[in-house]
Amino acid sequence: MKKMMISGVTALALLTGGIAGFGGVGSSVEAAQATTKFKDVPATHWASAAINSAVEQGYFKGYADGTFKPSSPVTKAEMASILGRLSDQPNATTQEQNNFTDIPEWAKSGVSTAIAKGFINPSNYKGKLDAQGALQRGEMATWLTQGLTVVDPEYKQALSDVTNTVVPAKEYFTGKLASAQKNAVAVALGTGLMSVANDKTFGVDRTTTRAEVAVLIARYAAVAKTKPADFQGLNELRAVGLTGTNLNIIAPSYKKTPEKKVNPNIEYDSVTEDFSKIRNKNLVTLTNYSDLKIHNWIVVSPYAVGAKRSIYYPVFVDEGVITTLRGAYHSFVEFELNIKSSSMNQLQAGSLLNSSAVDPLLSPKTKTSASFGIPTNIEYLRNKGFFTVKDPVFWGDGLLHFDKALISAITLTTKEGVTFSVIDDK
Incomplete structure (x- = not known):
């Protein structure tokens, strides 16, 4: 022009x-x-x-x-x-x-x-x-x-x-x-x-x-x-809008998990790397304290600079502060819970899924996330860590690993039987 x-x-x-x-x-x-x-x-x-x-x-x-x-x-x-x-x-x-x-x-x-x-x-x-x-x-x-x-x-x-x-x-x-x-x-x-x-x-x-x-x-x-x-x-922004995650842009080496690495109890024909297939759906949980949905999954590299830096970096990550271990990326997930029990605490929320990347136990605690008004689970917890509402929506804080000793497949299955599973294939 x-x-x-x-x-x-x-x-x-x-x-x-x-x-x-x-x-x-x-x-x-x-x-x-x-x-x-x-x-x-x-x-x-x-x-x-x-x-x-x-x-x-x-x-x-x-x-x-x-x-x-x-x-x-x-x-x-x-x-x-x-x-x-x-x-x-x-x-x-x-x-x-x-x-x-x-x-x-x-x-x-x-x-x-x-x-x-x-x-x-x-x-x-x-x-x-x-x-x-x-x-x-x-x-x-x-x-x-x-x-x-x-x-x-x-x-x-x-x-x-x-x-x-x-x-x-x-x-x-x-x-x-x-x-x-x-x-x-x-x-x-x-x-x-x-x-x-x-x-x-x-x-x-x-x-x-x-x-x-x-x-x-x-x-x-x-x-x-x-x-x-x-x-x-x-x-x-377009990827998150369409699929619920920016994973393919920030961590493109995460691909569909090979069949040999998927739990044999899961029908491989039901496995997908399309996050939109499980977005906003009730997921299968390890414990029965609450139903759980995921609205969005944001991945941020703390090491990227300039044009390669995620647009979400300044939303969740404090400038110049690297808190991840062994090359891991930040993994932020927006959860929606529907608590079933008369009371559920923070540790029980963490027991719903077994994934370091998709983890409802902890929420972001950075200065910048607070300045953006990111909803955290702390807002819904009273003394001794019990939830005060039945249907909290908040962001979790996890790690996406690239260290070969720590990498495992990220696998999430809906109650309808669709499984999202990806792993680093580098």
């Missing part, structure tokens, strides 16, 4: 059209000069480089008082006008009409073009865009990811694939991420288009600022020219 630019004619139109929240858009000469004059954008500002670049390219200019106002909110009409002028964004195959009744005159053309380019879907609204309202991050994620589906249909598939995924944002784990925005947030995070804040929240209800827009313009251009399959994080 070529660098996305807006023309001088467009810049003049914006400047005279009243997009006050953006301070207008000037010529490249004015822009270059403005980069050194923003009193409120020091070199140490987190978005200074992106702001300077956006100004140099003609997206913005500063205000008459020498400021950029990086923290000022951006309205929906303003952002739609900017998105509508991304020249390298193709038009959507199916064109929808601009039927909004609350668009100011200066923004009507820009909003119509943003719709034509696939960023805004009028059918998601009820005739009004709330054009003068501040654009929130959740809606921004929706607009940008919808735009990506026009650039590459595989992004549309990705948006579908992540429907049931584990989203690496605090709102997901605390149950505050609306299903209507979940998929867009997941794809935005999986591509690196957007990220969580220091408090680990995505901030779907936070307003989008001028500084963020400057950053997002550059990021969108980069993501749009990248194939979805080239983002490991997005691949993990």
